[in-house]
Amino acid sequence: MPIIVRLDDVLHHRRMSLTELSDRIGITLANLSVLKTGKARAIRFSTLDAICQALQCQPGEILEFVAAVDADDKPVPENVA
Amino acid sequence: MTPSLERSDRPLALSRSVLGLLIKLNLMLGILIFGLLISTLVAQGPVMRALGAIPSPDNGRVIFGMRGIMVIGVLATPVLHLIFTRLLAIVETVKAGDPFIGINADRLQTIAWAIIGLELMHVAVVILANGVTVGTQKVDIGDKFSITPWLTILLIFVLARVFDQGARMREDLAGTV
Numbered sequence: 602m603p604i605i606v607r608l609d610d611v612l613h614h615r616r617m618s619l620t621e622l623s624d625r626i627g628i629t630l631a632n633l634s635v636l637k638t639g640k641a642r643a644i645r646f647s648t649l650d651a652i653c654q655a656l657q658c659q660p661g662e663i664l665e666f667v668a669a670v671d672a673d674d675k676p677v678p679e680n681v682a
Numbered sequence: 683m684t685p686s687l688e689r690s691d692r693p694l695a696l697s698r699s700v701l702g703l704l705i706k707l708n709l710m711l712g713i714l715i716f717g718l719l720i721s722t723l724v725a726q727g728p729v730m731r732a733l734g735a736i737p738s739p740d741n742g743r744v745i746f747g748m749r750g751i752m753v754i755g756v757l758a759t760p761v762l763h764l765i766f767t768r769l770l771a772i773v774e775t776v777k778a779g780d781p782f783i784g785i786n787a788d789r790l791q792t793i794a795w796a797i798i799g800l801e802l803m804h805v806a807v808v809i810l811a812n813g814v815t816v817g818t819q820k821v822d823i824g825d826k827f828s829i830t831p832w833l834t835i836l837l838i839f840v841l842a843r844v845f846d847q848g849a850r851m852r853e854d855l856a857g858t859v
Contacts, residue, residue, distance in 0.1 A: 632859045654770030 605665045608637045611656050626651035694777055701770040712759025714763030719752040753804050765796045787846035794838040801831050
């Protein structure tokens with residue numbers, strides 16, 4: 602998926618651990634790990650809101666779109682099905 | 683376990699027992715019909731008399747029809763086995779607490795196709811029975827057409843699609859943070 606999760610970077614800048622974030626926003630460590638490692642299929646607005654409030658950041662600092670390209674540098678369409 | 687859960691588990695346990703019994707009965711009946719078919723070839727006269735076929739010069743067609751119906755009966759055994767085992771597998775996933783999985787949609791679809799097979803066999807039996815009737819010698823199998831099995835098939839195909847969509851939605855939800 603061309604959406605990259607930058608939660609680790611933001612946490613590092615804020616000097617905050619994943620466990621601490623989990624305690625602050627009330628989302629399990631397991632679910633935050635899924636998000637951090639880019640294994641999540643979707644993120645709720647409520648989760649994003651809680652993370653942004655706790656880390657005092659914008660959604661764009663946590664999520665980044667990187668277009669997938671083929672060998673000829675042409676964008677590869679993402680299958681959303 | 684709460685009392686309500688225990689209550690909801692009872693029909694499930696009953697379904698498992700009934701399906702287990704039906705699987706065994708179906709196999710036994712399949713073997714019996716096959717045995718009967720073989721015995722009509724080995725000892726045609728006594729077996730056909732026992733089945734109600736009166737010996738006469740023109741009862742060859744009746745005997746042919748009865749054998750044909752027995753062949754269809756034998757062929758129906760693996761089809762029924764497919765239905766019962768797939769249904770039991772679905773019941774097992776309900777017991778395990780995880781029925782909304784893609785494979786259950788495939789199982790339901792298999793059951794629907796198998797019921798179509800059974801209905802076509804029923805049609806073949808009716809045609810065969812009517813085709814071999816000679817005078818008073820009649821192969822009586824109760825040839826009333828019913829719309830219910832075909833509606834059931836339609837319902838199962840729709841349910842299979844519902845299961846498929848449900849499984850996808852559940853999968854999406856499982857990956858939602």
